[in-house]
Amino acid sequence: MRDFSADHRWLSINTATVRRQRGQDWNLLQILDACAARCIRAVSPWRDQVHAAGLDAVARTIRAHGLELSGYCRGGMFTYGDAAGRDAARDDNRRALDEACLLGAPCLVLVVGGLPGALTGRPAHQDIARARAQVAEGIAALLDDARERRLPLAIEPLHPMYAADRACVNTLEQALDLCDALDPGRSGALGVAVDAYHVWWDPKLQAQIGRAGRERLLAFHVCDWLLPTTDLLEDRGMMGDGVIDLRQLRGWVEATGFAGYAEVEIFSRANWWQRDGGEVLDTCIERFGTCV
Amino acid sequence: MRDFSADHRWLSINTATVRRQRGQDWNLLQILDACAARCIRAVSPWRDQVHAAGLDAVARTIRAHGLELSGYCRGGMFTYGDAAGRDAARDDNRRALDEACLLGAPCLVLVVGGLPGALTGRPAHQDIARARAQVAEGIAALLDDARERRLPLAIEPLHPMYAADRACVNTLEQALDLCDALDPGRSGALGVAVDAYHVWWDPKLQAQIGRAGRERLLAFHVCDWLLPTTDLLEDRGMMGDGVIDLRQLRGWVEATGFAGYAEVEIFSRANWWQRDGGEVLDTCIERFGTCV
Numbered sequence: 078m079r080d081f082s083a084d085h086r087w088l089s090i091n092t093a094t095v096r097r098q099r100g101q102d103w104n105l106l107q108i109l110d111a112c113a114a115r116c117i118r119a120v121s122p123w124r125d126q127v128h129a130a131g132l133d134a135v136a137r138t139i140r141a142h143g144l145e146l147s148g149y150c151r152g153g154m155f156t157y158g159d160a161a162g163r164d165a166a167r168d169d170n171r172r173a174l175d176e177a178c179l180l181g182a183p184c185l186v187l188v189v190g191g192l193p194g195a196l197t198g199r200p201a202h203q204d205i206a207r208a209r210a211q212v213a214e215g216i217a218a219l220l221d222d223a224r225e226r227r228l229p230l231a232i233e234p235l236h237p238m239y240a241a242d243r244a245c246v247n248t249l250e251q252a253l254d255l256c257d258a259l260d261p262g263r264s265g266a267l268g269v270a271v272d273a274y275h276v277w278w279d280p281k282l283q284a285q286i287g288r289a290g291r292e293r294l295l296a297f298h299v300c301d302w303l304l305p306t307t308d309l310l311e312d313r314g315m316m317g318d319g320v321i322d323l324r325q326l327r328g329w330v331e332a333t334g335f336a337g338y339a340e341v342e343i344f345s346r347a348n349w350w351q352r353d354g355g356e357v358l359d360t361c362i363e364r365f366g367t368c369v
Numbered sequence: 370m371r372d373f374s375a376d377h378r379w380l381s382i383n384t385a386t387v388r389r390q391r392g393q394d395w396n397l398l399q400i401l402d403a404c405a406a407r408c409i410r411a412v413s414p415w416r417d418q419v420h421a422a423g424l425d426a427v428a429r430t431i432r433a434h435g436l437e438l439s440g441y442c443r444g445g446m447f448t449y450g451d452a453a454g455r456d457a458a459r460d461d462n463r464r465a466l467d468e469a470c471l472l473g474a475p476c477l478v479l480v481v482g483g484l485p486g487a488l489t490g491r492p493a494h495q496d497i498a499r500a501r502a503q504v505a506e507g508i509a510a511l512l513d514d515a516r517e518r519r520l521p522l523a524i525e526p527l528h529p530m531y532a533a534d535r536a537c538v539n540t541l542e543q544a545l546d547l548c549d550a551l552d553p554g555r556s557g558a559l560g561v562a563v564d565a566y567h568v569w570w571d572p573k574l575q576a577q578i579g580r581a582g583r584e585r586l587l588a589f590h591v592c593d594w595l596l597p598t599t600d601l602l603e604d605r606g607m608m609g610d611g612v613i614d615l616r617q618l619r620g621w622v623e624a625t626g627f628a629g630y631a632e633v634e635i636f637s638r639a640n641w642w643q644r645d646g647g648e649v650l651d652t653c654i655e656r657f658g659t660c661v
Contacts, residue, residue, distance in 0.1 A: 192612060198596050203614040209572065238530045240570035241596055241612045251572045278532035280501065280543045304490050304533055309598055320484060320533045322495040 078331050081339070081369055088365045089119035089147035090358065091298065091342035092126050098354040105130035106138050108354070113142035115358055119338045121148040121296075122180070124173060136179055147338035148231065148270065148296045149173065149182035155215025156190035156208040156245070158201040163215070166190075170219050174226050183337075184231040184295045185223070186270050187216065188244050195242040208245045216267070217259050224266050231295040232256065233270040236278075238309055249276055249285040256293055263292045271330060272298035272342065274313055277321045283329050291334035299323055299369055300343045311346035315360060317368035327369060339369050370623050373631075373661055380657045381411035381439035382650065383590065383634035384418050390646040397422035398430050400646070405434035407650055411630045413440040413588075414472070416465060428471055439630035440523065440562065440588045441465065441474035447507025448482035448500040448537070450493040455507070458482075462511050466518050475629075476523040476587040477515070478562050479508065480536050487534040500537045508559070509551050516558050523587040524548065525562040528570075530601050541568055541577040548585055555584045563622060564590035564634065566605055569613040575621050583626035591615055591661055592635045603638035607652060609660035619661060631661050 081087065092108050105126040112120055120139075127135050139146070152173040157163040170185075177185045189212040192200040216230065223230045232252040235244035246252050252269045260267040269289055276282055286294070301319030306312050316323055327339065341361045343349055349357050373379065384400050397418040404412055412431075419427050431438070444465040449455040462477075469477045481504040484492040508522065515522045526544040527536035538544050544561045552559040561581055568574055578586070593611030598604050608615055619631065633653045635641055641649050 195596055195612065200596065200612050203612050205570070205612075205614075236530070237528060237570040238598070238601075241594055245570075247570055247572065278497070278529040278537075278539055280539065302533055304487055304492065306530070306601055309530075309601065320487065320492050320495050320497075322497075 078328050079336070082366045085116070085362050085365050086118060087338050088117055088362060089121055089338035089340040090117055090361060091121045091150065091340050093123050093150070094341055094343045094349070094361065095354040095357050096123070096126060097350050098357070099351055102129070103354050105135055109135070109138045109142060109144060111354060111358055113144065115362060117358065117362070119145040119147045119340075121146060121150055121340050121342070123150045124176065127176065127180070132176060132179065139180060146180055146182040147340045148184050148186045149177035149180060151186045151188050151233075152219070152230070153187035153244070154190040155212045156193045157211060158193040162193065163211070166215065167218060171222050174219075174222055174228050178226050178228050182228070184229040184268070184270070186231050186233050186296060188233055188235060189216070189246045191240060191242040191245050200241065205240065205245050212245060213255060213258065216255065220259060220267055229265060229295055230267050231270040232268070233272060234275055236275040248279055248281070249289065250281055253285060253288055253293065265292050268293035268295035270296035270298060273321050273323055273326055274298070274300050274302060277302060277326065286329045286333060289333060294330065294333050294335045296340065297327070297330050297335060297337065298340045298342045300341060308346065311344045313343045313345055315343060315349065316341070316364040323369050339365065341365070370620050371628070374658045377408070377654050377657050378410060379630050380409055380654060381413055381630035381632040382409055382653060383413040383442065383632050385415050385442070386633055386635045386641070386653065387646040387649050388415070388418060389642050390649070391643055394421070395646050397427055401427070401430045401434060401436060403647060403650055405436065407654060409650065409654070411437040411439045411632075413438060413442055413478075413632050413634070415442045416468065419468065419472070424468060424471065431472060438472055438474040439632045440476050440478045441469035441472060443478045443480050444511070444522070445479035445536070446482040447504045448485045449503060450485040454485065455503070458507065459510060463514050466511075466514055466520050470518050470520050474520070476521040476560070476562070478523050478525050478588060480525055480527060481508070481538045483532060483534040483537050492533065497532065497537050504537060505547060505550065508547065512551060512559055521557060521587055522559050523562040524559070525564060526567055528567040540571055540573070541581065542573055545577060545580055545585065557584050560585035560587035562588035562590060565613050565615060565618055566590070566592050566594060569594060569618065578621045578625060581625060586622065586625050586627045588632060589619070589622050589627060589629065590632045590634045592633060600638065603636045605635045605637055607635060607641065608633070608656040615661050631657065633657070
């Protein structure tokens with residue numbers, strides 16, 4: 078297992094972690110500068126932040142700083158109420174792939190979607206099995222586009238508390254079942270993103286990480302589960318402030334041969350988003366060494 | 370599948386559903402009277418409500434009304450920081466068994482506990498595997514007491530969002546693995562409580578309900594998952610107000626041969642607990658017929 082205590086060579090910052098400091102959006106170019114100034118070597122940007130800052134400007138800044146990407150957030154949202162919705166999602170996912178290629182991302186992270194319409198509070202139906210079937214079809218179709226671009230897709234199972242509105246793939250086992258069905262040859266074109274926040278509770282986690290193996294384990298995200306958790310979406314904790322044994326989890330991940338970045342992704346409306354962005358990044362670096 | 374549209378013969382009210390109406394505790398004896406007045410045939414009382422009203426008075430009132438129980442809430446909390454904590458939990462669980470016997474409950478529902486200390490915000494450690502091992506030991510020990518009393522234990526898998534602080538048994542598969550390990554002969558002394566709120570998201574749900582079968586399926590709870598859900602604990606929805614396909618789920622449950630009560634258990638601080646208790650019960654009856 079790699080020693081993370083001496084330096085933060087393998088720390089990546091998911092840019093949502095510092096997206097709106099003290100109530101104001103932190104522009105992605107500022108975030109990239111702040112990361113580079115701290116010798117953070119990698120980031121994983123969100124699409125809306127890329128669009129707000131301008132794709133070309135972001136690509137130039139990434140190159141100028143010599144930054145790598147640990148992923149691109151995000152594609153997916155495959156579930157739909159009608160054919161127009163399905164086609165729009167496909168088009169948008171293709172654009173996400175193109176952006177990921179331009180920025181040099183190693184994979185496009187997929188948040189697959191929940192019941193169609195649920196994110197706006199008006200679910201079209203209650204049939205989660207139908208939504209899951211649409212996800213499988215959507216990934217199968219997008220996989221062709223991904224192979225053309227040699228840009229792997231990483232299915233991110235989300236915590237079951239997001240099953241209705243964000244992602245109906247909710248365990249690593251379920252995500253790997255999809256991978257096996259759609260890419261039985263383990264070509265490397267399809268895999269998973271393992272986010273500690275979403276999967277830490279799973280009694281089958283160690284076994285499923287082993288099942289994923291090097292070919293399927295495309296991204297590794299860390300943060301912490303707080304006690305109490307006061308918001309379902311935006312109350313994630315800084316590593317070390319919660320109950321997840323991140324070092325044990327990293328051990329399981331690295332036992333597969335994974336040797337990439339540990340990406341910090343924290344949504345925290347009431348705490349970390351209220352602080353100075355530099356302070357947040359400095360804390361990420363510190364906790365990366367002591368808790369990851 | 371039974372027809373629930375014509376009457377509410379198989380409705381049971383978990384008494385937490387009307388525990389504190391408009392900010393004031395509704396005494397359990399009042400709750401029993403209000404249920405009986407509506408021809409509700411069964412309840413599942415919580416221990417703290419029983420203790421507040423007095424065990425003997427509750428037993429007398431239940432008999433006087435001819436009410437049945439669909440369960441007794443709750444035993445469990447097996448995880449501990451030291452031997453004294455373990456022994457105290459064992460003693461308390463034995464008392465819960467005795468109360469359940471006195472009240473004529475068909476099973477004692479087990480919420481197994483999370484990381485020790487986590488419910489008060491001070492987890493003793495981060496080792497959920499150790500907590501799970503304590504749960505297995507605790508159930509194994511209590512099973513002897515339960516067999517003596519001929520009072521079955523029903524392990525209730527809780528939603529993964531409660532893994533840290535309330536229950537580290539988080540899927541039906543995991544609960545059934547415990548049953549298989551501790552009662553391989555399917556004696557009927559150990560089974561599960563299937564609560565729609567906790568398990569609806571699970572892609573393996575139908576298969577695991579089938580695996581449970583008649584011998585292991587001891588209780589069936591219903592409510593709904595709201596969009597959005599604004600509180601992790603006390604924002605459950607009335608049946609029909611959320612995204613759970615309760616009729617499909619009941620179909621899976623009844624396909625095992627289950628022919629018992631569907632028990633309504635709703636924790637709802639901001640909505641149903643703010644209404645008149647009679648209105649809540651009337652709504653439960655109505656939705657039982659249309660949505661369960």
